[in-house]
Amino acid sequence: MNKDAIKVALIKCDSYDLTKVKNAINRGIDLLGGIDLFIKDGDKILLKPNLLAAESSEKSVTTHPIVFEAVISILQEKSKEKNINIKKISYGDSPGIGKGISVAQKSGISEVAERLKIEYADFDEPIGISFNEGIKEKSFTIAKPITEADTIISLPKLKSHALTVMTGAVKNQFGCVPGFRKAEYHLKLPDFDDFSTMLLDLNKLINPKLYIMDGIMAMEGNGPRSGNPRKLNVLLLSSDAVALDYVASQIISFDYNSIPTIKMGFKLGFSNKENIEIIGDDIESLKVNDFKKPHKRIGIGRSLMKLSRFKIIKRLFSIMIPKPVIEYDKCVKCGVCVKVCPVTPLALNFNKKGKSSPPEYYYDKCITCYCCQELCPHKAIILKRKF
Known part of the structure; x- marks a missing residue:
């Protein structure tokens, strides 16, 4: 056995039965080397579930509350068994829209936390952090509770994603950036690879000790919110986010x-x-x-649009890059897509008639960040190429 191996534990689990999930996670932790590798005496532990948006757990948008409960129960039981004094366990996230506590309530995670006396950590308060080790970013604004925790355990959900194709362990830490500050990174880093390198830098800064991915029910298709639940019957555990995501990508047969x-x-x-x-x-x-992919995008960064001084290239890429499109029969004119658009002036907005008709896109302003598609609560936005 290679002592330098990066271990990823794959554990079959066919339902959200609490006993089954606890047994599976316990088995995975033991295979990785035991709980002692991840927590120590006097730790303040912060759990970071995926709380993207206020949806019920059966829609597979958020980390399932049973996975959340199983992790808390294991931490509490192991601390007694190993005589490890855990000073505090808390949890938090900054959703794409709305308050983290509201999403936690809708998903069922809040009920579990209250029952087990786990404190909610408010991710709204920002704090600036220098990070000279960063490749793309040398500083970040992150939620204050992140800086106050000794150990962070990340609880991502396995989902397809229109922008990054798949979202999992690495991207889960983007929720550590408070509120609409996340939109700034879409504006600042329009290239897919640059944006992903920023996420990797952020992940390295936050440095979760353990990742436990919920893949019992995943999401396929038009993820990360508007896709469809897909049963995979697996939990994945690792101390390495990239390795875990790689193994997850192999399970769903993504390149x-x-x-x-x-x-x-x-x-x-x-x-x-x-x-x-x-x-x-x-x-x-x-x-x-046969895990359904999000709308296929070309593997060329959005930064190629900087060649727009060449009109023929600009026209070519405007045709090839998928654009968000509103399906009017599904749109309820709630305005979430308008609210989350990061550009100024907005790339979509209601016209002079107000909310009597769906918003309109202004594609010359659109940076194809897909925030509108990602956070539409009614699955009313899809991605299409012009042809």
Whole structure:
């Protein structure tokens, strides 16, 4: 066995039965080397679930509350068994829209936290952090509770994603950036690879000790909010986000080179593909070949649009890059898409008639960040190419 191996534990789990989930996570932690590797006496532990938007747990938009409860129960039980004094366990996230506590209530996570006396950490208060080790970003504004925790445990959800193809362990930490400050990064880093490198820098700064990915029910298709639940019956655990995401991509049969967070993670040395060791259950027994991808985008960064001084190239890319399109029969004119658009002036807005008709796009302003599609609560925005 390679002592330098990056371990990723694959554990079959066919339902959200609490006992089954606890047994699966306990098995994964033991295979990785035991709980002692991840927590120590006197720790303040922060759990970071995926709380993208206020949806019920069966829609597979957020980390399932049973996975959340299982992790808390294991921490509490292991601390007594190992005589480790955990000073505090809290949880938090900054959703794409709305308040984290509202999303936690809708998803069922808040009820679990209150029952187990776990404190909610408000991610609204920002704090600036220098990060000279960053490749793309040398500083970040992150939620204050992140800086106050000794140990962070990340609880991502396995989902397809229109911008990054798949979202998992690496992208889960984007929720540590408070509120609409996330939109600033879409404006600042229009290139897919640059944006993903920023996410990798952020992940390295936050440095979760353990990642436990909920893949019992994943999301396929028009993710990360408007896709469809897909049963995969798996939990994945690792101390390495890129390695975990790579193994997850193999389970759903996605080319990892099409997923910029994984591709750049290997290319820039955030992880080492050759050293990944899969432990636990056999990956071949968990693979699916028909997991629906998000709308296929060309593998060329949005920064190529800077060649727009050449009119023919500008026209070519405006045709090839998928654009968000509102399906009027599904639109309820709630205005969420308008609210989350990061550009000024807005790339979509209601016309002079107000909310009597759906918003209109102004594609000359659109940076194809897909925030509108990502956060539409009614699955009313899809991605299309002009042809």
